[in-house]
Amino acid sequence: MSFIVYVPSDSGAISLGANNIADQLVTEAIQRNIDVTIIRNGSRGMYWLEPMVEVATPTGRVAYGPVKSSDVSSLFEADFLNAGDHSLALGVTEEIPYLKNQQRLTFARVGITNPISLDDYLAHEGYQGLKNALTMNPADIVAAVTDSGLRGRGGAAFPTGIKWNTVLNTPAEQKYIICNADEGDSGTFSDRMIMENDPFVLIEGMTIAGLAVGATQGYIYLRVEYPHAHRALNTALQLANQHNYLGDNILGSGQQFQLEVRLGAGAYVCGEETSLMESLEGKRGLVRFKPPLPAISGLFGKPTVVNNVISLASVPIILDKGGEFYRDYGMGRSRGTLPLQLAGNLKHTGLVEVAFGLSLRELLYDFGGGSATGKPIKAVQVGGPLGAFLPEEQFDTPLDYEAFAALWAVLGHGGVVAFDETTNMATMAKYSMEFCAIESCGKCTPCRIGSTRGHELIDSIMQGQDLDKNIPLLRSLCDTLLNGSLCALGGMTPYPVLSALNHFPEDFGVKP
Amino acid sequence: MTQPSTIQTTVQDVISALKDKPGALLPILHGIQDALGYIPSDSVPSIAQALNLSRAEVHGVMSFYHYFRSTPPGQHIVQVCRAESCQAMGSEALEQHVKTRLGIDYHETSADGKFTLEPVYCLGNCACSPAITINNDVYGRVTSAEFTNLIDGLEKSL
Numbered sequence: 001m002s003f004i005v006y007v008p009s010d011s012g013a014i015s016l017g018a019n020n021i022a023d024q025l026v027t028e029a030i031q032r033n034i035d036v037t038i039i040r041n042g043s044r045g046m047y048w049l050e051p052m053v054e055v056a057t058p059t060g061r062v063a064y065g066p067v068k069s070s071d072v073s074s075l076f077e078a079d080f081l082n083a084g085d086h087s088l089a090l091g092v093t094e095e096i097p098y099l100k101n102q103q104r105l106t107f108a109r110v111g112i113t114n115p116i117s118l119d120d121y122l123a124h125e126g127y128q129g130l131k132n133a134l135t136m137n138p139a140d141i142v143a144a145v146t147d148s149g150l151r152g153r154g155g156a157a158f159p160t161g162i163k164w165n166t167v168l169n170t171p172a173e174q175k176y177i178i179c180n181a182d183e184g185d186s187g188t189f190s191d192r193m194i195m196e197n198d199p200f201v202l203i204e205g206m207t208i209a210g211l212a213v214g215a216t217q218g219y220i221y222l223r224v225e226y227p228h229a230h231r232a233l234n235t236a237l238q239l240a241n242q243h244n245y246l247g248d249n250i251l252g253s254g255q256q257f258q259l260e261v262r263l264g265a266g267a268y269v270c271g272e273e274t275s276l277m278e279s280l281e282g283k284r285g286l287v288r289f290k291p292p293l294p295a296i297s298g299l300f301g302k303p304t305v306v307n308n309v310i311s312l313a314s315v316p317i318i319l320d321k322g323g324e325f326y327r328d329y330g331m332g333r334s335r336g337t338l339p340l341q342l343a344g345n346l347k348h349t350g351l352v353e354v355a356f357g358l359s360l361r362e363l364l365y366d367f368g369g370g371s372a373t374g375k376p377i378k379a380v381q382v383g384g385p386l387g388a389f390l391p392e393e394q395f396d397t398p399l400d401y402e403a404f405a406a407l408w409a410v411l412g413h414g415g416v417v418a419f420d421e422t423t424n425m426a427t428m429a430k431y432s433m434e435f436c437a438i439e440s441c442g443k444c445t446p447c448r449i450g451s452t453r454g455h456e457l458i459d460s461i462m463q464g465q466d467l468d469k470n471i472p473l474l475r476s477l478c479d480t481l482l483n484g485s486l487c488a489l490g491g492m493t494p495y496p497v498l499s500a501l502n503h504f505p506e507d508f509g510v511k512p
Numbered sequence: 513m514t515q516p517s518t519i520q521t522t523v524q525d526v527i528s529a530l531k532d533k534p535g536a537l538l539p540i541l542h543g544i545q546d547a548l549g550y551i552p553s554d555s556v557p558s559i560a561q562a563l564n565l566s567r568a569e570v571h572g573v574m575s576f577y578h579y580f581r582s583t584p585p586g587q588h589i590v591q592v593c594r595a596e597s598c599q600a601m602g603s604e605a606l607e608q609h610v611k612t613r614l615g616i617d618y619h620e621t622s623a624d625g626k627f628t629l630e631p632v633y634c635l636g637n638c639a640c641s642p643a644i645t646i647n648n649d650v651y652g653r654v655t656s657a658e659f660t661n662l663i664d665g666l667e668k669s670l
Contacts, residue, residue, distance in 0.1 A: 186595030282537030
């Protein structure tokens with residue numbers, strides 16, 4: 001009998017040595033004359049335990065981690081293949097509270113299956129959504145997505161069904177589905193995890209989107225910083241084409257949908273949808289003026305759905321289980337689940353998919369385990385580099401789009417980066433301006449020039465120069481950026497800058 | 513050193529294979545950089561002609577994107593993440609160490625041509641900060657000592 005051992009192929013796990021561990025397990029098993037089959041699964045998203053090795057047992061998978069090279073021999077000595085006890089033993093994986101307390105809908109398969117196995121995908125309820133969609137007319141598919149209450153998970157939270165409906169009702173010979181996989185927001189990695197660890201769910205979601213709006217061509221615009229995701233997607237695309245889940249005659253229905261991955265080239269602003277389309281057309285990624293909306297005149301001037309990875313990857317379960325099933329999770333107008341990403345200075349960093357409504361404090365302490373350094377958490381930045389910093393007083397805010405908006409903050413793409421008390425928030429504000437200056441596409445003057453002036457200004461403030469004059473000047477500059485920029489890069493850089501200034505004035509040398 | 517004639521052939525091969533794709537410019541630039549490590553300035557006229565663009569337009573696109581380079585990089589490209597999550601876990605100290613160890617600043621190549629250093633704004637490895645890459649291999653929770661070990665290992669193999 002062969003023992004089955006799982007070692008993640010996720011790039012985060014690999015960055016901590018998972019490939020070496022897999023090789024060592026094989027070598028050690030051969031030396032001991034034990035028949036072991038290694039399966040490279042996805043990551044469960046508990047990165048403080050990575051590389052986390054799992055063993056299939058009659059009572060379910062049991063986990064060991066974080067495994068270092070020096071632990072491999074002792075794992076065999078402890079008979080880990082029969083769930084033997086070891087200092088790294090974590091018990092039955094599904095019972096680990098961090099996982100057990102989540103509601104994984106979009107991430108249902110992540111960490112369980114072999115990402116690039118179509119058979120595995122099918123064996124775990126994959127392609128059920130597409131099969132249902134093939135029996136429905138386009139308007140009903142759109143209605144199911146509208147009913148689910150799904151809102152764009154990329155950050156803007158625009159209702160997905162309404163966007164699809166506009167494209168459906170705009171007549172054109174050619175329409176497009178674009179997946180925005182330019183996950184440039186620092187502190188976020190849920191898109192990467194989906195693409196590396198369950199690429200078929202994204203492909204299925206895009207195929208359903210194509211059927212829903214009458215688009216026959218899709219593009220995944222992937223950031224070049226994700227080579228592992230690129231490989232996984234291309235392998236999955238090839239398999240999907242071979243087995244008629246993509247192509248000219250999807251599952252014999254006569255419907256067609258072609259899908260291609262296109263690589264970005266290190267421009268953050270190309271995560272903005274109009275800039276992304278310019279880039280796909282082979283141009284500089286300059287932001288376009290809206291209107292016209294991409295849904296009416298998008299890629300190559302045709303009606304185009306542009307959705308984030310997580311939005312599209314949430315579509316298959318909605319079509320499988322129905323809009324109501326998804327809508328039953330969440331609070332207020334934030335329906336369903338949000339895959340949150342715990343990053344920065346936290347003990348238990350990783351992926352937490354939960355229904356909207358959990359408080360930030362529960363997320364940081366119950367899941368995150370508090371700071372990694374053991375020092376008090378001073379602030380968290382939620383929603384990427386353009387998200388506001390929240391101080392401790394705001395940690396009881398529920399994770400809900402509207403509750404965050406009321407605080408002049410954003411949930412964005414669900415990235416949560418924690419900073420301990422050693423962080424100087426003026427330094428962070430200065431970095432925000434610097435980042436905006438580096439990544440500005442240059443179209444809007446406030447963003448192009450204002451960011452550089454803002455960087456200089458915060459530098460002067462940090463040296464204590466003319467605070468009476470410079471602080472109001474910084475606020476005025478932020479006002480210009482907010483109101484004078486076409487897209488979120490210039491328009492939202494003031495969020496981290498002003499929230500740092502408002503909540504932590506002492507770091508800017510200003511008396512609170 | 514790649515011979516100029518080989519470079520031209522490679523460039524032409526990439527252009528012929530990709531020029532009919534919709535929005536072909538980025539795929540072509542990627543193709544050339546994948547094959548040669550950079551995009552030689554004298555390939556611009558060929559690209560422009562194939563796509564019916566002006567040379568200025570091709571140059572404009574090349575220079576807009578941080579990833580494309582018009583000069584050959586060092587043998588090994590080191591990227592250090594400068595984004596917030598890595599900052600929260602001490603990337604600033606790591607950056608200083610990396611610059612000192614390699615003897616170069618960002619966007620520079622060492623005099624011996626072994627290393628090129630670039631900043632990167634997020635590798636999506638934020639749960640394992642601070643993160644770096646060396647030639648597309650990503651490393652997480654990198655300490656200064658580990659970085660030195662990695663570079664020592666590479667120097668031995670050079």
